[in-house]
Amino acid sequence: MDVAYISNVVYPFNTGGAEKRIHEIATRLSQNGHDVTIYGRHFWDGPQETTHEGVTLRAVAPATDLYTDDRRSITEAIDFAARLAYPLAKRLHANDHDLVVASVFPYFPVLASKLAALGTDTPLVTTWHEVWGDYWEEYLGALAPCGKLVEHLTVNVPQHPIAVSGITADRLAEVGPDRETVEVVPNGIDIDQIRDAPLPDENESFDILFAGRLIADKNVSLLLDAFDRVADEYDATLGIVGDGPESDRLQAQANSLTHADRVSFLGFLDEYEDVLGHMRAADIFASPSTREGFGITYAEAMAADCTVIGAVHPESAASEVIGDAGYLVDPTVESVATELERALSGYRPPIDPRTRAQRYDWDSVTERAAATYERAIEGTW
Structure with missing residues (x-):
């Protein structure tokens, strides 16, 4: 299968848990004969499109600061989503990828990925690390309703959701899809x-x-x-x-x-x-x-x-x-x-x-992830 991952940050050039998960699964999928591309910001040296450990890295936006006052920048997420939509749509309409896997959070690239997939049969798989809900009030204060609204919109976009834990799956089901449609594929370790x-x-x-x-x-x-x-x-x-x-x-x-x-x-x-x-x-x-x-x-x-x-x-x-x-x-x-x-x-x-x-070994996690991707492609999820 040909998998497109969507992540504004790319490991090892950025070192958070979400991007490491993509790296570990993506490199193992590549070793198993699958084609894998990560669409992200240009944090690596060299050309906008390159290969790293068997995975194609395709920059659709330049590197930039990700945080504003210890909080993830909203404008950065919107900017990345806007820059992502057209090049991803062009590839999807050319049937270059069998499915898109978008990491949540941030939310806007998920919405851009869905927009890019309109008019194609390419399924959108999302990976949910957390569902914030009322935590937005602590995080954004008076602006919390904006965060809740965007999260609600993202949850309810047609998608094949993966949660990294049962508790995240339960919280996702409280605001969106039926619990039985949410697959749990944990994070991993080496x-x-x-x-x-x-x-x-x-x-x-x-x-x-x-x-x-x-x-x-x-x-x-x-x-x-x-x-x-x-x-x-x-x-x-x-x-x-x-x-x-x-x-x-x-x-x-x-x-x-x-x-x-x-x-x-x-x-x-x-x-x-x-x-x-x-x-x-x-x-x-x-x-x-x-x-x-x-x-x-x-x-x-x-x-x-x-x-x-x-x-x-x-x-x-x-x-x-x-x-x-x-x-x-x-x-x-x-x-x-x-x-x-x-x-x-x-x-x-x-x-x-x-x-x-x-x-939680990455080899076991990759097997579970690959099985869910195949089900999304086959329409049996």
Whole structure:
């Protein structure tokens, strides 16, 4: 089959989770004999159309800033969608692609992709990483109705929707398609890469690790307070990998802790393998996040044989990813501290985390994605 992916950002030139998912699936599809093209912005060096790891990269817009004041730029998304519509339509009307797979979010390129496919039999598959709903009020404030409207329009465009988790599929069904029409194809990990990642020096490793963007929903503040309660008794250390708008506040909080000397902020690590190496060296991975459309770091940490601690929350897929291969707690200081204490005492989950992680290997995910694409092409979805 001939697959066209739509993503304004392209891995490895941009390093977010959505673009990495496309890269991992696309390169494996190419290795299996399929033709794959990614339509994106021109973030790579060289010509507008090139080949990278067997996948055609086709730039329909120049590189530009993606964020405005720590938020994804709306004007960037509109600009990319406008530049995408004509060249994609030209290719689809020439029957160059069997299907289009558009990543959500942002939304406008999905609408442009549907517009481009009008008058053809090319199916549109969408990949939903999250459904925001009322979260728009927190994200945009007075402009929240605009975000909700565009999301609603995008959800209800005729499409073949894929969700990265059951919770995302459920939320999608609340505002659009019937739940049974939404396929779940999770995000993935490279098991071999994780297990072979180089370990950090012994004096640079930590007993407990957090990795992720430093935003309020991740609840790193809660983790810091919980850690402070148990650090002394277990002679434990905590490493915080990541950056974000909460960084300065969290470092100030950490400096005020009784055991501030046991907490280290590593910032954003340029090399993905360095993050994986820290996971391999840690005994515990703790992320009491209350908003996870999937939660890839939980799967990575399980593959690295960490005891994983996540939070139970209706906006998080942590329980779906972790299952019985880790521990799930209420997002409170008391609950997190209690579970940290248990894990530091040597308690392990009933299911081997490495066994659970196998279901998220990219090879397995690609097989599931390819099967759903074939069904869309054949009209059996």
